[in-house]
Amino acid sequence: MRFILLAIFLVFAPATSSALNTGRIFVSNEKSHDIYVYDADFNLIKQIETSQRPRDMKLNAARTLLYVACGDDDIIDVIDVETLEIVDGIPTGPSPEVFEFSPDESQIYVSNEEDSMLEIIDLLARITVHDVPTGAEPEGVIAPAGSNKLYVTSEVADMVHVVDRDKGVVTNNIIVGTRPRRFVITPDTNELWVSAELSSEIYVIDRTSEEITEILEFLPPGFRPEDVTPVGMALTRDGGIGLISLGRANHVAIIDARSKELLSYVLVGRRAWSVALSRDEKIAVVANGLSDDITLIDMQTYRPIRSIPAGRVPHTVVIDD
Amino acid sequence: MKLFLTSVLAIALALANTAKADTLRIGLLRLEQDPRYDEDMAYARIQLRPLGDVSTAVQMAISDMKILTDARGLTTVLSQALADETDLTTVASELASAGVTHLIVDLPAAQVDAVATVLADTQVTVLNTTAPDDWLRSKCHANLLHTAASDRMIADTLVQHAVSQKWKNILVLRGKTERDGTRADAFMEAAARFRLRIVADREFDLSTNPSMREQNNIALITGGSRDYDAIFMADEIGEFARYVPYQTALPRPVIGATGLVAAEWHWAFERYGAPQVNSRFEDQSKDARRMAWQDWSAWIATRAVLTAFAKARGDELADANALLRAAKLRLDGSKGAQMSFRPWSSQLRMPILLSTHNAIIAVAPLEGFLHQTSTLDALGYDEREFACD
Numbered sequence: 057m058r059f060i061l062l063a064i065f066l067v068f069a070p071a072t073s074s075a076l077n078t079g080r081i082f083v084s085n086e087k088s089h090d091i092y093v094y095d096a097d098f099n100l101i102k103q104i105e106t107s108q109r110p111r112d113m114k115l116n117a118a119r120t121l122l123y124v125a126c127g128d129d130d131i132i133d134v135i136d137v138e139t140l141e142i143v144d145g146i147p148t149g150p151s152p153e154v155f156e157f158s159p160d161e162s163q164i165y166v167s168n169e170e171d172s173m174l175e176i177i178d179l180l181a182r183i184t185v186h187d188v189p190t191g192a193e194p195e196g197v198i199a200p201a202g203s204n205k206l207y208v209t210s211e212v213a214d215m216v217h218v219v220d221r222d223k224g225v226v227t228n229n230i231i232v233g234t235r236p237r238r239f240v241i242t243p244d245t246n247e248l249w250v251s252a253e254l255s256s257e258i259y260v261i262d263r264t265s266e267e268i269t270e271i272l273e274f275l276p277p278g279f280r281p282e283d284v285t286p287v288g289m290a291l292t293r294d295g296g297i298g299l300i301s302l303g304r305a306n307h308v309a310i311i312d313a314r315s316k317e318l319l320s321y322v323l324v325g326r327r328a329w330s331v332a333l334s335r336d337e338k339i340a341v342v343a344n345g346l347s348d349d350i351t352l353i354d355m356q357t358y359r360p361i362r363s364i365p366a367g368r369v370p371h372t373v374v375i376d377d
Numbered sequence: 378m379k380l381f382l383t384s385v386l387a388i389a390l391a392l393a394n395t396a397k398a399d400t401l402r403i404g405l406l407r408l409e410q411d412p413r414y415d416e417d418m419a420y421a422r423i424q425l426r427p428l429g430d431v432s433t434a435v436q437m438a439i440s441d442m443k444i445l446t447d448a449r450g451l452t453t454v455l456s457q458a459l460a461d462e463t464d465l466t467t468v469a470s471e472l473a474s475a476g477v478t479h480l481i482v483d484l485p486a487a488q489v490d491a492v493a494t495v496l497a498d499t500q501v502t503v504l505n506t507t508a509p510d511d512w513l514r515s516k517c518h519a520n521l522l523h524t525a526a527s528d529r530m531i532a533d534t535l536v537q538h539a540v541s542q543k544w545k546n547i548l549v550l551r552g553k554t555e556r557d558g559t560r561a562d563a564f565m566e567a568a569a570r571f572r573l574r575i576v577a578d579r580e581f582d583l584s585t586n587p588s589m590r591e592q593n594n595i596a597l598i599t600g601g602s603r604d605y606d607a608i609f610m611a612d613e614i615g616e617f618a619r620y621v622p623y624q625t626a627l628p629r630p631v632i633g634a635t636g637l638v639a640a641e642w643h644w645a646f647e648r649y650g651a652p653q654v655n656s657r658f659e660d661q662s663k664d665a666r667r668m669a670w671q672d673w674s675a676w677i678a679t680r681a682v683l684t685a686f687a688k689a690r691g692d693e694l695a696d697a698n699a700l701l702r703a704a705k706l707r708l709d710g711s712k713g714a715q716m717s718f719r720p721w722s723s724q725l726r727m728p729i730l731l732s733t734h735n736a737i738i739a740v741a742p743l744e745g746f747l748h749q750t751s752t753l754d755a756l757g758y759d760e761r762e763f764a765c766d
Contacts, residue, residue, distance in 0.1 A: 151653075169653055191444040193653050211650060212709070213445040214688070229448040231688065234707045234715060235650075254715045255707045282715055282751065304713075 186224025
């Protein structure tokens with residue numbers, strides 16, 4: 057009996073291990089099919105070879121495992137944050153791009169770029185629970201806690217689909233600007249922000265009424281409106297400050313997330329995409345898709361600290377600290 | 378009196394309902410024997426042009442946009458017609474009478490001109506997808522929009538690349554057809570703007586006639602001039618051009634009709650969602666063929682119309698047509714730039730791809746080529762250079 061208990065304990069041990077707070081920074085590189093891992097001082101410590109075309113990445117809540125959507129191999133690789141080895145893989149539909157966990161981590165929501173589906177996968181059983189048809193080229197996915205709703209963008213149909221995640225059906229479509237890409241939700245959960253890459257706008261949607269309440273536009277000095285192609289966004293935990301990457305305008309906009317007033321434009325690399333904040337919110341890290349590097353931003357002075365080489369076409373930044 | 382008032386109200390409501398365009402009728406008109414798609418053009422079964430037709434691209438745009446048009450309560454109905462040259466305008470008029478409001482045409486320039494003329498007094502907007510001729514833009518038909526890049530846009534793209542590579546001296550070789558002449562003239566005009574020197578402008582000949590060897594022998598036609606940095610070829614069919622690289626008198630790159638070419642689209646483009654557009658097209662086309670520029674051009678024309686209907690403020694045809702022609706159309710063609718139609722020439726402003734047979738070398742407008750209002754307007758006739766006939 058004691059033996060059996062011990063065995064059970066051993067089996068479950070990895071799942072109950074707690075966050076390591078390694079301070080490591082992970083950058084997925086779409087075209088070199090690897091993840092660059094930097095230590096807390098931004099020294100490159102490892103290049104993890106992944107399945108083909110790694111894009112979006114998320115840590116589990118315990119911050120022990122890093123999930124990586126690999127678009128050309130139709131799989132989500134699972135990487136052990138401590139050993140930096142691939143330990144598992146979750147098969148998906150064609151071309152997974154962006155994904156999100158359900159708040160209890162029992163399900164994973166994946167946008168399949170090639171077959172225009174939002175796939176709801178049961179993580180334990182490894183089966184697809186629902187395939188929700190979306191507009192062509194679905195991308196951003198977000199699933200806020202305390203709600204059975206999830207949101208997904210369609211880049212081609214220029215809309216945000218509101219999905220009932222229990223039933224796996226679209227309950228509403230919100231038409232936004234051209235080529236909607238990513239989401240953030242304000243910490244008070246009232247506002248859903250969507251970046252519309254080709255109409256150079258951020259749409260602010262009221263989550264209760266599902267109506268557009270504000271459209272934010274940016275123009276760093278010396279750029280044309282059409283150069284502004286916003287994609288990645290991040291918010292501080294208190295919901296006070298928002299960061300928005302402006303793509304080919306090569307800047308990140310830092311705004312007061314409540315009043316939506318601009319605080320600063322920070323010059324970064326070429327085609328700034330994904331933005332992530334360190335846990336202490338002292339540093340922001342931006343992936344630059346066309347200059348194959350990442351830029352560190354000092355969040356006290358709103359100045360770039362330095363840029364560090366990444367692999368080919370860096371896509372997403374995740375910080376484990 | 379009260380009764381009268383209610384009936385007026387009822388009629389007004391009924392009118393409002395019928396005026397609301399809940400069925401969106403799009404037409405596609407092509408030539409039955411379009412010489413531009415003749416498969417036997419090159420005797421040796423070597424494919425010089427896309428096989429298959431643009432209807433796949435039009436249908437793909439309708440299915441891409443369905444979820445958006447559905448959300449707006451619109452049903453898209455596509456009427457397709459093939460006609461020979463003699464009854465082309467009759468067929469176009471029939472489509473107009475059948476209620477088509479937007480007619481996508483895959484026709485040479487003279488036929489586009491004829492169709493736009495015959496439909497001038499109807500509610501139909503014609504979208505030219507495959508005729509690049511600048512003279513057609515200068516006709517300034519009020520009911521005509523162009524999604525095919527103009528000859529001048531293609532020429533400006535090649536010239537921008539030549540300038541950025543410091544290819545200052547160019548040898549021009551042109552075929553004898555009218556289209557080849559138009560292409561070559563457009564290139565020379567674009568080259569003059571950036572002070573490229575044309576070292577010689579020569580006409581090639583497809584025969585093997587020894588008395589014409591100065592025109593049909595590649596070593597001779599590319600020799601006997603002062604030094605040049607590149608050879609520009611105007612050869613729309615491409616049958617001569619394909620033999621020119623590696624046989625030139627001087628070892629210089631060949632651009633324009635082979636080697637490095639400029640076009641609206643290429644299957645090898647891998648940025649801005651282009652791979653997804655390409656793979657959707659390959660899935661939906663009959664023989665899994667690759668998307669050619671003609672297909673992209675028809676796809677974006679359809680997408681432009683459907684975007685205008687789906688995003689217009691009002692439900693009237695006039696509302697959609699106003700947005701279709703407005704700068705805030707902000708059309709996405711998976712080339713990384715928001716696009717709209719130029720108000721002066723009704724030409725879609727767009728990035729142009731510079732490609733080899735299997736790679737994208739650059740996307741114009743190239744870095745450093747600027748414009749006072751929109752960098753996309755560095756390609757093609759700008760407002761101040763453009764004049765209607």
